[in-house]
Amino acid sequence: GEDVEQSLFLSVREGDSSVINCTYTDSSSTYLYWYKQEPGAGLQLLTYIFSNMDMKQDQRLTVLLNKKDKHLSLRIADTQTGDSAIYFCAEKRAAGNKLTFGGGTRVLVKP
Amino acid sequence: GAGVSQSPSNKVTEKGKDVELRCDPISGHTALYWYRQSLGQGLEFLIYFQGNSAPDKSGLPSDRFSAERTGGSVSTLTIQRTQQEDSAVYLCASSLTRDKDTQYFGPGTRLTVL
Numbered sequence: 001g002e003d004v005e006q007s008l009f010l011s012v013r014e015g016d017s018s019v020i021n022c023t024y025t026d027s028s029s030t031y032l033y034w035y036k037q038e039p040g041a042g043l044q045l046l047t048y049i050f051s052n053m054d055m056k057q058d059q060r061l062t063v064l065l066n067k068k069d070k071h072l073s074l075r076i077a078d079t080q081t082g083d084s085a086i087y088f089c090a091e092k093r094a095a096g097n098k099l100t101f102g103g104g105t106r107v108l109v110k111p
Numbered sequence: 112g113a114g115v116s117q118s119p120s121n122k123v124t125e126k127g128k129d130v131e132l133r134c135d136p137i138s139g140h141t142a143l144y145w146y147r148q149s150l151g152q153g154l155e156f157l158i159y160f161q162g163n164s165a166p167d168k169s170g171l172p173s174d175r176f177s178a179e180r181t182g183g184s185v186s187t188l189t190i191q192r193t194q195q196e197d198s199a200v201y202l203c204a205s206s207l208t209r210d211k212d213t214q215y216f217g218p219g220t221r222l223t224v225l
Contacts, residue, residue: 032143042115043216059179070188088154098156099166099214 004091008100015108020105022089025070027092032065032075033099037086046074046087066074084109113137115149115217117203123223124193132188132220136205142208143186144214145178155205157201160186 004024011019024032032049035043049063049072057061062075068104072089088107090099117137124130136143145157156170160180171177175193180186190197200221204214 002168031213033213042218043204045213045215048213078188090154096159098144098170099146100156101154104152111182 004100004102006087006089006090006105008060008103008106010105010107012079012107016079016081016082017109018074018109019078020074020076020087020089020107022074022102023070024072024089024091024100024102026091026093026100027067027070028094032053032063032072033090033092034061034063035088035090035101037088037104039085039095042073042109043088061064079107081110081111083107083108115203115205116223117201117220119220120150120218121223123225125225127171127192129189129191130221132187132190132192132201134186134203134217135165136184136203137215138180139207140205140215141183141208142206142214143180144204145186145188146202146204146216147199148202148219152199154202157188158174190222193222195224198222198224 006022033048036046037043041074046060047058049065060077074090080110086104088101088104119131141162143160148154158178159167175191178188200219202219204212204216
């Protein structure tokens with residue numbers, strides 16, 4: 001939706017780092033998530049960050065959160081062809097239980 | 112353990128027919144969610160169940176859409192008098208409790224209305 005925005009497309013060479021960006025508008029967001037969707041498949045949870053954290057690292061994944069600017073990013077180190085997919089960021093707000101998703105960023109990894 | 116499962120994986124129906132989509136959440140998860148993924152609208156929240164509380168139906172697009180959750184486990188999403196704009200992938204997710212917020216998604220049901 002319009003409350004969470006992502007760029008549409010990212011092309012990256014195998015072995016390089018990928019950075020996927022996301023902006024959101026609601027300052028009451030409690031958790032922010034990154035999901036991966038491969039063709040014909042459901043959403044796979046990659047990682048999440050609580051809103052009082054600035055950074056979270058999990059193997060090849062690094063999440064950075066700038067709460068002041070309402071900006072979230074996902075860095076994938078040593079990107080592989082298997083990382084080609086659509087990546088969605090999502091926020092969960094303090095009120096309610098639903099997730100609000102961005103439109104998704106299609107990542108294409110070229111050999 | 113087993114993840115969220117959904118059935119059928121694909122459903123093709125004619126305009127005006129009713130359809131039922133099923134979701135089996137992860138065992139022990141008390142919260143269950145339905146979302147819809149379509150080309151024009153992206154990923155949209157539809158409905159949320161938590162234990163025995165009244166469901167949050169705020170995302171249902173019309174009164175043709177309804178859902179129930181029997182015994183606090185399996186859920187069925189029903190679409191009556193389907194329309195072509197209902198064509199989408201319907202995704203179900205579950206989470207352990209309201210406080211354990213991470214939602215795990217099933218593979219989805221692709222609905223095509225001819």
